[in-house]
Amino acid sequence: MFCYLLCRWKNLLADSLNAVEVVTFDYQYISQRKPPPKAEKPIEFHSDTVKMTAAKYPHHPLILAGKSMGSRVSCMVAAENRIRASAVVCLGYPLKVC
Structure with a gap:
């Protein structure tokens, strides 16, 4: 069900x-449960x-999206000086600090 929602x-x-392209990936800890x-x-x-994708399409807007941990990390990556994100879409942002 989770994969279905993210694919949607x-x-x-x-x-x-x-x-032009939507790149998806999982963090290593997900496959290792x-x-x-x-x-x-x-x-x-x-x-x-993100850098590889941005280099592949240098004249296109870069929009980062993530769910939960992906949201948090997308925000951190977008704040880097070398990343020029046009937007960040957060689908469930974990506000609790662990």
Whole structure:
């Protein structure tokens, strides 16, 4: 069910924004069925993925979206000086600090 909802959001965003590409990924802890790490851990992986995508489409707007931990990390990545995000879409932002 969870994958269905995120795939639906991916398609809705792609259609409504007339996107060139929508890149999706999971953090490593998800496939290992571990509890989520602190938000600082996946920043490098997330940032690298965003930079590769932005380099592939340099003249297109960059919109980051995430669910839960992905929202938090997207906000952190968008705040980096080297990332020029046009928007950040947060689908469930974890406000509790662990």
